Amino acid sequence: MRNKEEITYKQLSKFQRALMIFLSGAGSGIIYVPVYLKNVFYEPLLVGLNVSNAQLGFLTGMYGIMATILYIPCGIVADKFRIRTLAAGGFISTAAVVLWYSFLPSYAILVLIFALLAVTTILIFWGCRYKLLRFSGSERDYPLIVGISYALYGLGGLVINAATLSVFNSTPDYRTGVQISLIFLAIVILVLGIVSWIAIPKFKGEIVTDPDKKFNVNEFLQALKTPGVWLASTTLFFVMIVYMGMNYTTPYLTNVFLAPLTLVSIVGMIRYYGIAIVASPLMGSLAKKVGSPSKVTFIAMAASALCVGGYLILPTTATFLTMAIIITLLLGFVANGAYGVASSLLTETHVPAHIFGAATGLLSVIGFLPESFMAQIFGTFIDNYANTGYNYIFICLLVSALIAMVFCVITLRYVKKHKGENGDPVPVEENTRESL
Structure with missing residues (x-):
């Protein structure tokens, strides 16, 4: 019993x-x-x-x-x-x-x-x-x-x-x-x-009974007024578009390079799950070592931009299938890593501890918002423009990666300007589902 x-x-x-x-x-x-x-x-x-x-x-x-x-x-x-x-x-x-x-x-x-x-x-x-x-x-x-x-x-x-x-x-x-x-x-x-x-x-204490720890609207209002919350959330928003867009490399290999389904499925599994085993922990360790998640996110987004740029110029013949697979796996690595680290910009910008729960909630709402509409947009590109639609997807990813890099730079300048004003950073739980 x-x-x-x-x-x-x-x-x-x-x-x-x-x-x-x-x-x-x-x-x-x-x-x-x-x-x-x-x-x-x-x-x-x-x-x-x-x-x-x-x-x-x-x-x-x-x-x-x-x-x-x-x-x-x-x-x-x-x-x-x-x-x-x-x-x-x-x-x-x-x-x-x-x-x-x-x-x-x-x-x-x-x-x-x-x-x-x-x-x-x-x-x-x-x-x-x-x-x-x-x-x-x-x-x-x-x-x-x-x-x-x-x-x-x-x-x-x-x-x-x-x-x-x-x-x-x-x-x-x-x-x-x-x-x-x-x-x-x-x-x-x-x-x-x-x-x-x-x-x-x-478990003892697993059900919250303290009224002070329950939902507080004022905490969310204060979080909305905190620049660090918006910097982290906006950066994650554009990182999320790149993270979502990399999933279309699977049908890209099938439809454009005519790769066999079994091969494409294996590549997809490695890119989406296998790489996640090492990418996020490695990027997290690097962020801890350099003391700046925004710097690591910047580098990862720069690498992502190079990868999707490579897709745009790569000849779409069977000869270059191996190169396309290599780019796919590299994109999977850097996009997974950026996705796992981006939420840590909350700690880098020293979001106050008493609103941290509200801040992570807002980060989830804003940062994961692309899930609501980007997949349909990407699918429409393919329906309307066939294989050319993948180029439009890659252009969207390229632009998103560049915008994410801009917000990483803004974050670095914000942190430098406000250094020491808000105390030590607060530990953050990664707020992702697949890295999640």
């Missing part, structure tokens, strides 16, 4: 602690796979769902719109319910929606499904992900735990996508492959939910 007594992290066994970190890290890498399946299986989804590029983009756009709305209330929910309730509820409800998704319903129902996936993965699960890590160990160990979690995130996504690819390749056609793959993902996510309910204990 389950022990109903509330405990602290000191009473966790090594296995329990490892399992909780796994559920937060690898579990996050798995629960979001159905939402972003197009990042690896773009062409099969187009055929399997019988939708256009713009419609496929709008599905993730709908998810992004709902996620943007739910980022702030998800933190309130996380403070009112137990971690095991939210983790198990998030996994199990997501599994149910993904199972519905596997029936490949009409486009209108698909839009509803992606909206519901935002409710299950953001409102229910997102807030408890970091809380699960917070209660897994001491505050001193937290940075190490987060680093391990990010590595497991990439590893979990890589392994589950490799398994999904294997399942997909065993099916006779794209539509059946998509359907069976989604059923497989639903089963795996359901198992994670059951394990969460059984394995996660009740």
Whole structure:
């Protein structure tokens, strides 16, 4: 019978602690796979769902719109319910929606499904992900735990996508492959939910009862007036466009270079998940060493601009397929790294501790806003201009990378001008989903 007594992290066994970190890290890498399946299986989804590029983009756009709305209330929910309730509820409800998704319903129902996936993965699960890590160990160990979690995130996504690819390749056609793959993902996510309910204990202090720690509108108003919040959020906004746009290198390799689906899927998995295992931790360590996340973000965006510029001048013949793959992986590395580091501009600009929760909420709303509309814009480019549409996508990424670099420079000047005014920086939890 389950022990109903509330405990602290000191009473966790090594296995329990490892399992909780796994559920937060690898579990996050798995629960979001159905939402972003197009990042690896773009062409099969187009055929399997019988939708256009713009419609496929709008599905993730709908998810992004709902996620943007739910980022702030998800933190309130996380403070009112137990971690095991939210983790198990998030996994199990997501599994149910993904199972519905596997029936490949009409486009209108698909839009509803992606909206519901935002409710299950953001409102229910997102807030408890970091809380699960917070209660897994001491505050001193937290940075190490987060680093391990990010590595497991990439590893979990890589392994589950490799398994999904294997399942997909065993099916006779794209539509059946998509359907069976989604059923497989639903089963795996359901198992994670059951394990969460059984394995996660009740913790002392996990439910907030102190009125001073509840939602405070004044904190958000003050955060809105803080320049550092806007600098970090705007930088992340343009970094996010580059991060999202790199996912279109997968159909680019398929449609322009006529690369085989299996090869493209493997490249997509390595670019999106495998590289994330090392890119974000490495960029984070570099940012810590140089003492400036904005400098590292600047360098990463400069490298991203060179990569997408390379796409624009690269001859689109089979001879240059290997070079295109190399550019794809390099872009994946620098874009993943910038995505993982950009939110740390909050600490570099010394956002005050008492509004830091509100600041991270606003960072999520503004920084992740491109998820609401960019995928549909990119899809429309491809629908209207065929393969030429990819050039328009790369131009958007090039411009976004350059603008992000400008805001990094502005941030550096702001920090230099206001050095020592606001005290020491406040540690920040990375506020990303796939790096997330």
